[in-house]
Amino acid sequence: MMPLVFKELWGRKRRMVGSLLAVFLGVTFLTGTLVLGDTLAGSIDGYYSKAFGQTDVSVRNSTSVSDEPWGSRGQIDASVLDQVRRVDGVANAEPVIEGSGQLLAKDGTIVESRGPRRAGNWLTDPKLNPYRLAEGRAPRAPNEVVVNRLFADEGKLKVGDRTAVLTPEKVPVTVVGISMFGDEKAFGETSFTAFSLEGARKYVAKASDRITGVSVRAEDGVSQDALAARIKPVLPAGTEAITNEAQVDEGMSKIESGFLQIFRTVLGAFGGVALLVAAFSIHNTFAITMAQRTRESALLRALGAGRRQVMTIVGFEALIIGAAATLAGLGGGLGFAQLLRWLFMEFRIGIAMEGLTVSTTSLMIAVPVGLLVTLVAALGPAVKASRVAPLAALREVAAEAARPTATRVVVGAVLGTVAAGTVLFGAVTEQPAMAGAGAVLCVVAMVALGPVAARPVAALIGGPAARTRGVSGTLARDNASRSPKRTAGAATALMIGVGVVTLMTVFIGSLGASLENSVAESFKGPLVVNAGNNATGGFGTGLARDAAKLPQVERVAGAGTGSLRVDGDASTVSVADPSALGRVLDLDVTQGTMADAGTFAVSASVADDKNWRVGSQVPVTFADGTSQRLTIGAVYDNTDMTGDYLVPRTVWDAHNRQPLDTRAFVDLRDGASVADARRALTALAEPYGAPDVQTKDEFVTAQTEEAQGFITVVYGMLILAIVIALLGIANTLSLAVHERTRELGLLRAVGATRPQIRSMVRWEAVIVALFGTGGGIGLGLFLGWGLGGALGNPFAPPVVTLVVVALVGAVAGALAAIRPARRAARLAILSAISAP
Known part of the structure; x- marks a missing residue:
């Protein structure tokens, strides 16, 4: 049996290379993210071991x-x-x-x-x-x-x-x-x-x-x-x-x-996305090759091979491909980790990472996962190949059913309904876990319904090509429509990659809109003195006092941050004069008042969880070891600018010898020029280290600036996942061209030119890419709305970015078809017609 397996692999090098490439890229992505996590952990451990x-x-x-x-x-x-x-x-x-x-x-x-x-x-x-x-x-x-x-x-x-x-x-x-x-x-x-x-x-x-x-x-x-x-x-x-x-x-x-757990989780999630995308490419490759080998499988059955033997042959092929590609992927993963390390250092994310650290755990994860993903992806085609009747060897057999089964339609519709309902319920009730579960179900439903939607959607998307490109466009549309499983398989990988990119894009847009809304609702003034997002930095509290003396300034309130134990829990708190802060920020006080400079205030959500109210005594412990009880004087609902706890500056400074503000909110007198006030504040801030004097819009932008470097790297990793999907499309087209050798020869024989054949294959790729890109954008928009709503963020998708994603998807689809289209156009007419 093993000689037959190796003969099959070696005899169909193109198929073997396509499968190897899909597994290689997936394992490379996973290994690279795992090794980067190991490297960061090793670097931090090395720093800490020398810290004292x-x-x-x-x-x-x-x-x-x-x-x-x-x-x-x-x-x-x-x-x-x-x-x-x-x-x-x-x-x-x-x-x-x-x-x-x-x-x-x-x-x-x-x-x-x-x-x-x-x-x-x-x-x-x-x-x-x-x-x-x-x-x-x-x-x-x-x-x-x-x-x-x-x-x-x-x-x-x-x-x-x-x-x-x-x-x-x-x-x-x-x-x-x-x-x-x-x-x-x-x-x-x-x-x-x-x-x-x-x-x-x-x-x-x-x-x-x-x-x-x-x-x-x-x-x-x-x-x-x-x-x-x-x-x-x-x-x-x-x-x-x-x-x-x-x-x-x-x-x-x-x-x-804390940080490393989040870092590893995020990297692992993107490694999982890459593997999922690769799994679809692997599955599609095996599905096509098994469909092309229908008569061969039937001959094996006719010669006495049992179903288990046929499955074993396919399983061994998948195992050999998975093992070879996984081993190569480990080496590729080291190179990918080096690239990610360079990106993280270039954007100054984390700490310097010298060299690469590879743990045994990472290898023990990457190797079995690479093999398992390959075997699972090949399982469906293997089972289908084993079910081929021996008599199929004596007649022509359709490579693939033209229409999805009724079972798939019913199961997919039920899954889709449940998934959409779960996401909707999570968004409306603001339950992120529920919305996240619905998102996973949505992906499963999308996989199930892909072949159902592929035929009508491909016909719809291919309509303009058929009208504008003549015969080439019509054939491209028909080719994409007649093999719905194949089209869906190739498009699904791209759909997942684009969906995650869209989800991240929508999430970032919604986060920025949420911050903008919260600032607009809570702060009516035009200027903010901002020390940045680093909580260990700041400026002296005297800046707010000096700013209050400027002729353009009506009201100003400084606010800092600190750490103390509140009711036994380590907590980050805001530090300010509550009476001054209440005059420049609308904190939506629901109980009590902030008129007193010594008021200790907590958020409504914490008060509900702890069963606190105005007058409750809360035990707190300061960094110097002093413990005391603070009386709640106010409960507020708007936590965007202050968090859950607001400690009076007078109380905080009694236990801290280096009082700092990180922000100062400035409201101007009627008729005062914002430009003049900004210049005056900028000059005033110079002795305090020249913190930025920002408009409200600039302040909102600065709040998300900290994450932009990380988001850039995330986009880079997601783009690599999309590249895997596009390679899957190219691989699918290459195999489809090989499968349709006789058909292409006949087209050339009846007068089709080489440019027409190239155009047909390219437009087929564009249709598949647009199907995947459009589905991914739709999925990402829906999940972005659901997950953002569950977190309380408004729905604010950046339209320009999404249009760019759609255009890139179409162009990338055309690029993925360059080599398959060129090969199709170069087929010799007579040899193509005589092909089996």
């Missing part, structure tokens, strides 16, 4: 108020340092001070960063310091700093330059050194500006008796666990000693359960 130098034990505040790996902790008493130094087994211990610190470039603007913007003290012990000096020297005076290489380059700073650091006060400094994080320019994209210990106490800690922690190095022969156990008894309440190994594991676990 050769520190063996760290002493820190025991209160954690954030689930983010970069979430800072409160300060501790500086006297802990002397107590730790006296512990037996301590070789050295140094104080650590760290807090907010935004480096200004040479031109006085903030050096932009996607990562945290930190400042602290330079550790004098090289073994405890994760940074090393690449140029210059360590800081000695309070106003001398060392800056890391990445931000020195970004800010065009060099040793000897004068600049400033916002802590949040503007501190004039001299750059005396450039540092490297090991061999890297920075810890990811973290900006770290190092003062001397005296400077860090003065400008960052804001006190001489407070530090952030202590880094401890053990004597030779003393383990990390043993040293931590010795230190713990001497520590005061509210502090803890943690080993370096535990600290690294803690940070990595937060990253794994």
Whole structure:
């Protein structure tokens, strides 16, 4: 049997190559996304393992108020340092001070960063310091700093330059050194500006008796666990000693359960889309080859082969193709991962990823999945081939039924109705899980109904071609219509790819419209001072106070963000003067009032979940370890600008020595010029690091700017999935041309010219591509509406983008047909007529 399998494969190289290509591309896509996830995880792990130098034990505040790996902790008493130094087994211990610190470039603007913007003290012990000096020297005076290489380059700073650091006060400094994080320019994209210990106490800690922690190095022969156990008894309440190994594991676990989990899920989803698209291409290829081998299968049955043997032959063919293509796909996946890594670094998404990391888990996923997808895709054609009657060898057999069965029509209609109803119900009731389940059912229903719709839709789409291109257009339309399963199979792969692209496009448009509506509804003023989307950055709260004194300004309110534990849960909160914020934003207060500057307010959704109301006492814990109960003074419904919690600035500043605003909402006096006010605010903001002064529209655009780089990469991956689908169309046409060799020869014999044959094949490809593209756009629009509605977003599809997608689909279909059309036109008439 095996010799027969290899003979079949080798005898039909074109079919084999088409199947190999489909599997190869799918496995390449999956492997590349898995390896990229491994690479990012490995890079982050490498960064974190070096984040504390050769520190063996760290002493820190025991209160954690954030689930983010970069979430800072409160300060501790500086006297802990002397107590730790006296512990037996301590070789050295140094104080650590760290807090907010935004480096200004040479031109006085903030050096932009996607990562945290930190400042602290330079550790004098090289073994405890994760940074090393690449140029210059360590800081000695309070106003001398060392800056890391990445931000020195970004800010065009060099040793000897004068600049400033916002802590949040503007501190004039001299750059005396450039540092490297090991061999890297920075810890990811973290900006770290190092003062001397005296400077860090003065400008960052804001006190001489407070530090952030202590880094401890053990004597030779003393383990990390043993040293931590010795230190713990001497520590005061509210502090803890943690080993370096535990600290690294803690940070990595937060990253794994947060950012990396989302990152892997998104990449895995697109890998799944690519494999699904490839599966349809594989299935279509096997379906055509099995249809072409109907008489051959019948001859095998006539010679005594059983159904199981016929199925086994096809199964072995699929297994061999799947194995060969999967192995090749593993190599291709490494190249694809390298391309994705370059894209992510080019768009500055995540952290620098040096080299590729390949885990055993990824290989154990990619290999079985590649084989399984190939076998499952070939299963249907194999079963159909095994059912061929032996007598079929004695007569002409239709390669494919011209019409779908009644069962398919009924099942597809039921599935489609249930799927559409589920999506509608999820959208109306705002249940994303329900809408997501409906979306999956929609894809299944689309697959079932594809052959049902293919015949009439192909006839409809091909109508203009038949009218304008004469005989070539008519034949193209008829060819696409007479094989509905084949047309649907080729179009479905493209339909899924285009559908996901459309869904993402609609989702982004709806997200932008939702943000625009929320800003328009809640904020009536024309200008916003915006520090950007980085929560660790901001500007001093004095900016809002100074802005209120401008003659053009009627009202202004600053707002910042922070972390604390609310009712035991780590939470991100907004920090502002509620009375001032309530005058510039419409938060839709449903209970209580925000007239008092000391009002603690919560969203209506949280109040309902927690059964809170005005007057309820809510326990909160601040980063410095202090716990207290805040009384709810207001409940509001509009959370777009503030989130679920609004903490009074007076309460927050009592527990934070570096108060920051990230936004200031500005309302102008009647008749005041927006342009004049903007110029005045821009000049006023310069000493605060020159945050952007934006119009309302610019502010809305800036809110989605953070995700644009990632969205660009997502589009790139989806386009590659569409390329797989287009290759599937080309493969289907190539096989169809081979199948119709005699037909094409007869057409040439009765007078058809080579250009007419080429035109016929090209228009057939365009019809299939338009069928897939149109179906994908329709599916994407419906699911975009449903999923967006379930998330509470308005339906706002970007029409221009969707028109471009449709045009690209048609053009790509024509491009996919170039080689099959050329081959069809080159067939010799006599040999084509005599073909079996």
